[in-house]
Amino acid sequence: MTTSITGAVTVKEAQYFVGTLRVRQREEAASRATSSLQSIQILDDSDPQALATVLDSYDTFLFDCDGVLWRGSALLPGSTRTLALLRAQGKRLFFVTNNSSKSRAEYVAKFTKLNIPVDISEIVPSSWAAAEYVRIQYPEVKKAFVIGSQGLVDELNLVGVTSLCGADQSYATRCFATESDFLSAEIDKDVTAVLCGWDLTFNFAKLSLASLYLQRKPTAAFIATNKDAFDKLADRNIPGNGCAVAALEQSVGREAVNVGKPSRWLINYLLRTYNLNPRRTLVIGDRLDTDIQLGIAGGCDTVLVGTGCTTTEDALLEQEARKVGMPTYVLSHVGAFSLSAIPSKN
Amino acid sequence: MTTSITGAVTVKEAQYFVGTLRVRQREEAASRATSSLQSIQILDDSDPQALATVLDSYDTFLFDCDGVLWRGSALLPGSTRTLALLRAQGKRLFFVTNNSSKSRAEYVAKFTKLNIPVDISEIVPSSWAAAEYVRIQYPEVKKAFVIGSQGLVDELNLVGVTSLCGADQSYATRCFATESDFLSAEIDKDVTAVLCGWDLTFNFAKLSLASLYLQRKPTAAFIATNKDAFDKLADRNIPGNGCAVAALEQSVGREAVNVGKPSRWLINYLLRTYNLNPRRTLVIGDRLDTDIQLGIAGGCDTVLVGTGCTTTEDALLEQEARKVGMPTYVLSHVGAFSLSAIPSKN
Numbered sequence: 001m002t003t004s005i006t007g008a009v010t011v012k013e014a015q016y017f018v019g020t021l022r023v024r025q026r027e028e029a030a031s032r033a034t035s036s037l038q039s040i041q042i043l044d045d046s047d048p049q050a051l052a053t054v055l056d057s058y059d060t061f062l063f064d065c066d067g068v069l070w071r072g073s074a075l076l077p078g079s080t081r082t083l084a085l086l087r088a089q090g091k092r093l094f095f096v097t098n099n100s101s102k103s104r105a106e107y108v109a110k111f112t113k114l115n116i117p118v119d120i121s122e123i124v125p126s127s128w129a130a131a132e133y134v135r136i137q138y139p140e141v142k143k144a145f146v147i148g149s150q151g152l153v154d155e156l157n158l159v160g161v162t163s164l165c166g167a168d169q170s171y172a173t174r175c176f177a178t179e180s181d182f183l184s185a186e187i188d189k190d191v192t193a194v195l196c197g198w199d200l201t202f203n204f205a206k207l208s209l210a211s212l213y214l215q216r217k218p219t220a221a222f223i224a225t226n227k228d229a230f231d232k233l234a235d236r237n238i239p240g241n242g243c244a245v246a247a248l249e250q251s252v253g254r255e256a257v258n259v260g261k262p263s264r265w266l267i268n269y270l271l272r273t274y275n276l277n278p279r280r281t282l283v284i285g286d287r288l289d290t291d292i293q294l295g296i297a298g299g300c301d302t303v304l305v306g307t308g309c310t311t312t313e314d315a316l317l318e319q320e321a322r323k324v325g326m327p328t329y330v331l332s333h334v335g336a337f338s339l340s341a342i343p344s345k346n
Numbered sequence: 347m348t349t350s351i352t353g354a355v356t357v358k359e360a361q362y363f364v365g366t367l368r369v370r371q372r373e374e375a376a377s378r379a380t381s382s383l384q385s386i387q388i389l390d391d392s393d394p395q396a397l398a399t400v401l402d403s404y405d406t407f408l409f410d411c412d413g414v415l416w417r418g419s420a421l422l423p424g425s426t427r428t429l430a431l432l433r434a435q436g437k438r439l440f441f442v443t444n445n446s447s448k449s450r451a452e453y454v455a456k457f458t459k460l461n462i463p464v465d466i467s468e469i470v471p472s473s474w475a476a477a478e479y480v481r482i483q484y485p486e487v488k489k490a491f492v493i494g495s496q497g498l499v500d501e502l503n504l505v506g507v508t509s510l511c512g513a514d515q516s517y518a519t520r521c522f523a524t525e526s527d528f529l530s531a532e533i534d535k536d537v538t539a540v541l542c543g544w545d546l547t548f549n550f551a552k553l554s555l556a557s558l559y560l561q562r563k564p565t566a567a568f569i570a571t572n573k574d575a576f577d578k579l580a581d582r583n584i585p586g587n588g589c590a591v592a593a594l595e596q597s598v599g600r601e602a603v604n605v606g607k608p609s610r611w612l613i614n615y616l617l618r619t620y621n622l623n624p625r626r627t628l629v630i631g632d633r634l635d636t637d638i639q640l641g642i643a644g645g646c647d648t649v650l651v652g653t654g655c656t657t658t659e660d661a662l663l664e665q666e667a668r669k670v671g672m673p674t675y676v677l678s679h680v681g682a683f684s685l686s687a688i689p690s691k692n
Contacts, residue, residue, distance in 0.1 A: 172521065173521075175518065175519075175546070175547055176546050178546075179546075179579055179584065182546075182579065182582070183582060199550070200521070200522050200524075200525075200528075200550055201521055201549075201550060202549065202550040202553075203547075203548065203550065204545070204546055204547060204548040204549065204590075207548075207589060208584060208585055211576075211583065211585050212582060215582065215583055229596050229597060229599060230598075233525055233528065234529055236529060236561065237557065237561055237597070237598075238525065238528050238554060238557075239550070239553050239557050239594075239596070239597035240596075240597070242596050243553060243592075243594070243596045243597045244593060246589075246592040246593050246596040247585065247589040247590060247592050247593040248585075248589070249592075250575050250585070250588050250589045250592040251575060251576055251589045252576075253575060
């Protein structure tokens with residue numbers, strides 16, 4: 001999702017995280033030789049040759065957007081230069097985001113506004129992933145109940161699926177004042193899918209109606225654009241789409257399919273559709289639970305950058321605690337890759 | 347919570363459930379001698395002596411209300427007679443409900459309207475349980491952020507805790523139209539507890555604000571009046587308080603304490619406060635996941651009746667699948683106990 005962070009993290013700060021991580025890694029190595037942290041390669045901003053070697057090892061780059069290329073509406077330092085360099089080298093680029101509020105067309109507009117050249121086929125928001133999932137897995141679905149926004153509704157429309165709710169403001173203000181209101185709520189018999197995406201106007205009425213559609217048809221498609229627990233906004237965490245999904249799952253005792261990161265379906269779909277070699281594909285992101293796990297699910301190498309959701313150190317501590325997969329590389333910021341082609345200045 | 351069920355289940359239907367269960371029990375016994383279902387005593391409506399023997403074995407009776415004594419606003423057959431009989435026998439009665447929308451005072455009004463004599467000290471709604479939990483475990487709390495209704499707010503007031511949100515309609519219609527709205531939302535520094543109870547006007551703004559209070563103070567009291575996944579209303583399931591709780595828990599990565607059924611804290615609190623002997627206490631309810639597990643948690647015997655949320659057969663099948671504790675007895679309806687003192691008519 002789009003975040004507008006006040007107090008931007010500088011490249012220097014990001015480098016500090018990597019520095020701290022190095023100290024910690026040495027301590028770990030001393031006390032616990034088997035520490036799995038040792039398997040992570042720390043990429044050094046001041047070593048253009050090492051960075052160039054990494055880039056040479058991959059043909060395709062899957063970038064997360066917010067916290068990697070930009071933060072909110074502000075580009076992160078060097079990210080455009082890195083993208084330009086990769087294009088000049090003939091690399092294949094994809095931009096994979098769990099933000100479901102925008103359609104691919106809306107993302108093209110955003111990239112263009114930020115002066116990043118992009119083709120619509122390179123953009124993989126979870127709104128589009130959800131629509132593709134419906135198109136492929138549930139070709140019979142013609143109408144869906146959607147918790148989410150216009151971007152998701154638009155992508156569904158493009159695959160021939162009409163929506164109920166979605167960005168319709170009458171649902172945003174709808175309220176079941178009594179249980180009778182709930183009992184008399186009308187159910188559209190043509191709805192055979194429920195999608196749950198990012199929605200600032202999520203409410204009990206939407207939850208109840210989505211739940212009713214899933215009760216009525218236990219085999220209905222039940223799709224989450226992502227299950228992120230929260231997103232970082234300045235010093236606050238805003239509840240993520242995973243919260244609405246958890247409420248809905250709880251109400252029906254059934255799990256939604258997550259088509260966003262780190263979904264195995266998503267990475268396999270991208271690898272297969274675009275005929276990508278996972279061993280030559282690098283996934284770059286700021287989140288362990290989504291970006292890095294997506295890459296691991298697809299058998300791809302991964303880069304964790306320190307410019308986003310958490311510091312790389314915090315992220316790795318968290319990862320170690322949860323015993324989930326580690327990134328292949330840690331890098332201060334994605335702009336560092338642009339230094340691989342120019343002489344080191346420091 | 348209060349349910350208004352259309353198409354009431356008759357006593358005959360409830361007896362049918364027990365009959366079906368008996369058939370099933372025989373089949374089970376034939377094919378699988380160790381079936382744990384065998385340990386459940388089926389109480390026979392037409393055997394007043396057996397029913398009298400059961401009543402004689404207990405001094406204290408904990409009744410669930412909705413689905414046991416009444417359904418919505420309609421009393422279930424014989425429930426008042428059973429309560430009158432128990433009072434005549436000098437038994438101690440408690441009415442324990444996960445409905446947090448009413449205060450004890452409001453319940454007294456409801457009992458009175460239904461012509462059931464009751465003392466306020468006998469009523470244990472989860473609104474009161476939550477207030478007691480705060481009073482005992484968090485005596486320093488003076489202000490709470492409350493997802494819930496006036497009944498919960500009233501009970502908190504009685505233990506000296508003021509509330510934010512609660513039944514305040516401005517929160518019901520509040521909407522974070524943008525992420526800036528979320529970022530600029532004001533936080534009351536005096537709030538040191540978050541309570542989540544039944545709320546038909548649950549929405550993203552309430553979720554976000556509750557989440558912010560829990561983020562700000564990770565040691566804040568975090569209390570759920572119950573975690574019921576859903577409640578049955580006619581042929582529909584309405585999302586229960588457990589859905590809002592799940593969303594909130596997801597947003598902060600922290601579990602709420604459940605003070606409603608089947609909370610071990612609740613049953614132990616009742617046993618200790620009223621000096622009850624668990625071996626002489628019988629818990630009677632229509633739900634496995636709340637009523638029966640509450641009794642088991644307290645070391646009490648339990649009765650599952652077939653007049654509520656599910657048929658007793660469905661309930662036991664579900665219970666077997668989930669490998670949770672079984673009830674001590676199964677009974678068609680709570681009114682059957684009133685037959686223990688009068689000659690069998692059929």
